[in-house]
Amino acid sequence: MQVTTEAVSGVARRLNVSVPTGRINEQFEARLKRTAKTAKINGFRKGKIPLNVVRREYGAGIYQEVVNDIIRDTVFEAIQQEKINAVGMPNIEKVENTEDALVYEATVEVYPEVEVKAFDGLEVERQISEIKDKDVDQMIENLRKQRQTWVNTKGMAKKDMQVTFDFEGSIDGEIFDGGSAQDYKLVLGAGQMIPGFEDGIIGMKSGEEKVIDVTFPEDYQAENLAGKAAQFKITLKQVEKAKLPEVDAEFLEIFGLAEGEGVDKLKADVRKNMEREVKNGLRNQVKAATFDALVAANEIEVPNAMVAQEIDRQRQQMIQQFTQQFGAQGANAFDASMLPDDLFKEQATRSVKLGVLVSTVLANAKLEVDQARVDAYIDEMSTSYEDPAEVIEYFKNDQQQRSQIEAVILEDQVVDYILASAKVTEKEISYEDLLKEQQARQQQQG
Template identity: 30%
Template sequence: MQVTETLNEGLKRGYQITLPASELDAKVNEKLAEAQPQVEMKGFRKGKVPMALLKKQFGPRILGEAMQEAVDGAMSEHFEQTGDKPATQPDVQMVDGENWKEGDDVVVNMNYEALPEIPEVELKGITLEKLVVKAEESDVDEALQNLAENAQDFDAKDGAAEDGDQVVMDFVGKVDGEAFEGGSAEDYPLVLGSNSFIPGFEEQLVGATAGEEKSVTVTFPAEYGAEHLAGKEATFDCTIKEVKAPVAAKIDDELAKKYGSDDLAALRQQVVERLEAEYSGAARAVMKRQLLDELDKAVSFDLPPSLVEAEAKQIAHQLWHEENPDVQGHDHPEIETTEEHTKLAERRVRLGLLLAELGQRAEVEVTDAEMTQAIMNQARQYPGQERQFFEFVQQNEQMRQQLRAPIFEDKVVDYVFELADVSEKEVSKDDLQKAVEKLEEE
């Protein structure tokens, strides 16, 4: 094998690899010899087929495999010797492939962009400020009030039912004058505006009063689960027994028990912990941005143009869809990247390569348990199809990488946090909110 350098410009590399025909022929013979004991062919006993006949029968296919293995082996040997790591899949083209014939040397051109050398960063010299917010009594009271409203009760009222009220009723549903299975109930409590019944049903009960009999006519949706009712018009004869207005639950021990706490004091402590966990998460995002800004200033190295270009296109595409939310698909004009897109892409690529290198040096790994948890979290977005999602992820390496990447990045960031010089600063919730809003603006 002969390797000749054809390009060395910045991170761009080019090599011409020549594989002698004699080496390929030897590899083909070696493969045929390995297979010969197992080959059966009419007129010959198993394992006794002549090599010349095997080569005539299977040679072309074996030759193709040998060529591919030889090229892959040459590439692996090259990267091992040079220490280069390609930024993307190398472009490998066979020279004069259309005119190549058996017995000729194989000549391929290999071009790629090498990942740059990442300089060392003195992580202990990085100074960061962690914002700390304590849960105020007023915030805890507000959260408890929201819990009480969510756990609302209903008390009987006089007058007509309004949106948000609960009506307790008996009803009988009929299609073509005949009652249908599952269309009747007694003492059914329905909250108007909850959209728990067929579209159009609840609206017709607004204004109803206790003791009133009311007929409601609706049409089942075409995609309704019960095929014999889908698209059919139905009439519901309703007898309104009570009309009740919503009343927020009292903030007491009974409310606490509804939320799984022993008493109000325990529920209050849980609220404090939840609020401060939310504040901590927001503060971490702010400190992470500080860290990335510091790392971005601390290092400078050449970037693979292909990675920057791909990232810039992705940024431009994402921003275009944010500005045109009505366009769901990708049937739109080509989106041009701007200097601003490229500048942001350079930052992301630089930081991505740096964090990857820091993680590798620190031997940061994403565990199987962490991956499983990430897949489970994602699968919850597809209720009823969790199993299919798990199978899809198992068969899709790109999807696994998409789920792994943010976990790995967060673990690297936490690793740097531990080494950096971090001071705490107690601030108000409003100050933290402003800091978070600033992140979104940048």
């Protein structure tokens, strides 16, 4: 077999393959004889059919099968022979039978060979954050709000109060489907309703009726309502204000504090959890900023096959999230065609580029996972569980789970390696803003 290779692009190679006719004829004759033993042709006994009759009846089909099998086998032989680091399946073109050989072309995508630019040209912003006493106090206030109760009030409805009401919506005097409800509960200011709706209720009292004018947003999900002016008749039935629990022994017990342990112990525990959040948030921020800079500085071409695989992975991940959120019944009603490739392509392409670049950095720097950092990461993570020792033992004995942690640590090592040469500037950020950024980043990633 003769093979020549030419570059079609940075990530594609064309192989010109020539397979001697003798190899094809040898397999053809062998398969023809096997067919003769099992073929059924009227007028002949099974296994006694002359070879020339089998050739006349089945020869064309058998020959085509042999050609297909030869191409299937030899294309991978050719890829190995030429030491091509292929990704995806080869595309076969221009198949031709000559007197001496079967000749065809095969185009295959290859793993990119990348020369990563020097890191001293990268500019990375590293955020720093410190937990302040007011952050801890606000967190405890949030914990109280999570356990708040509602008490009736005869005063006017204000922001952050909960109201119970009936409403009936109409457009040009005509009531529309889905625009009415009874005993609807709403915390004013939560932004659950269309613009202007909640503002129209503020100032009302229990037992009061009112008609408010609103306009549906232009991008409203119901196309028949988008951009239209509407009127809502509101009948306010109840106004309630929040009542926060006292930070007393009963409240402290909710968080596992023993009798005699007071607010100071709660604050210490809360601060410890917040510091863990900050550490993880800052780690994720600088990793994202470093990798963004790395991708921006290295414009590389990646194979379509790798992008397609990443699109499939992201699609399956989204379907799994849908299943977790809505259960098996919701998943069965979910149509994967609702998630077209274009929905994932940009993010998938970036992920593939980043993966290639990080792999190249790892290879060039000869980085290996630091097992001490892995153990430290697991130890730190375990402290947020009721039984840390059980968590540590779990990751010690489950290699698959440990491998996932090792992948995270190896990425951290790549970040450290890059930052050692990059231009790093520091920016202070509040605890609250750090968490908001982290939530936004998670939403962008899926």
